[in-house]
Amino acid sequence: MSVNRKLTELIKPVEGAEARVIEAMRYATMVGGKRIRPYLLMNSAAIFNVHDEYALRAAAAIEMLHCYSLVHDDLPAMDNSDLRRGKPTTHKQFDEATAILAGDGLLTMAFEVLSHPDTHPDGDVRAQLCHALAVSGGANGMVGGQMIDLLAENQQLDIGAITRLQRMKTGDIIAFSCEAGAILGHASKEQRHALIGYAHDLGLAFQIVDDLLDAEGDAAETGKPTGADAAAGKATFVSILGLDRARQQAKLLGDQAKAHLEIFGQKADALRWMSDFVINRKS
Template sequence: MQIERALNEAASSANRVLDELIPAVDGAEGRVVEAMRYATMGGGKRIRPYLVLNSAALFNVAPSYAIRAAAAVEMLHCYSLVHDDLPAMDDSDLRRGRPTAHKQFDEATAILAGDGLLTLAFEVLSHPETHPDGGVRAELVHALAVAGGAAGMVGGQMIDLAAENMTLDIGAITRLQRMKTGAIIAFSCEAGAILGHAGPQARHALNAYAHDLGLAFQIVDDLLDAEGTAESIGKPAGADAAAGKATFVSILGLERARDQARLLGEQANAHLESFGAKADPLRWMTEFVISRKS
């Protein structure tokens, strides 16, 4: 119940700021803004904003700074979902229990909506309201660019697309998911440290936590894809198997994959020892990730 309450509070804060940062507009460009709002305001657990807010709380960062960074990372995440769902990518019709953006609007508008969210994320991070120190803002922009680019999420997506015609071993899948999913989760934890001028030891601990959490998250995602339904997970189930993709589940099997996710969760929490009780909200997130059903 603690994580549910904390997640709901973080989601409410993120939704409020996202609503403010992506206001509806009149004119011909209004359609793309409507699609941007559709992609961001249509639900989602807001796990990445939660990680930003609670990593920032470790260093007593002003909530008004942390929530803007949280909103920025959610914009980038939502852009990635819009593009990931396109016919040229995963060709999905359902996201968060609703029609995907290209189904609700059209492909061209969905592409532009994703572009708009991506660029707006950096506009938000670079704004003085995110932090008065220009060096902090520049570091946030740089870190998110690395996490979201060819060395991170975009590169991981490219490998994922190619994986339909490749045989990947467990090491290759781990690298793929560390880039595609884990890099943005790592940034979400690193953002709080950047905002709080944290030292190298604290940053290393958070990065190690995020690394294990991100892999656990993806293993559970693979389990849900293998065992869930479209109704329970809010998106098409069985897509990986249908595409012939190697996943943690296809290589390890269901039970070994569950065991590995639990082990990674234990490792993730071990990295938080130096923060004491202040890191409890991050520990709650670990348990949430391991036990989630959607």
């Protein structure tokens, strides 16, 4: 996949004492994964005929930020996971301190890449990309959602609170992936809002399917431990809605996501495919 080559190109091995953290960063990004966020960015950008190199660099940046979040989420102080994508988590492959630094390195490198002139010649576009990623990945987005998720182990959340939690924790980064394609392509407000609407519905559907896989999936197929949410006593879409209603809600959200794409016609077919993939995935 092109984004894998771009990640390998950007996170280069080095000599010296810092080589270990670079190795851990490369491990965290190249251990596998579906690359859903880069896929969304690349195919949102394609709607507006964005230059491949610009889209690839932005796609690599979002995957760096996503992988940083996984490295930190897996730590003993957070989800305490030993397995990620069927392989040892970064802190198990290396050590906890190196994993923390690898996550920090990936987070900061994401902004290094987005702010570089090679990502787009227009400085305003680069600034918009950096700002949008900072908002979606920060305390009012992914980080805030993760905090709420940790607190949820000791609270009873209703469906509204769970929806807000997952919109922040998972959905905002997925929304950035689509919005970034619009930013790179100088899209109109209507087009940008359509992609954000698609992404928000897709993000919620993604999380509901994640909850379903945690409840009834096979660890050998999902590539990570299952049953963790129930063991931690966390409120999820499945625990509140039940399996059947959760499946129905995921399908409804997938259909809503596709409806947002009508203004793009056939140019958005790859995004429509992703909606179906998210609903039917097994890992």
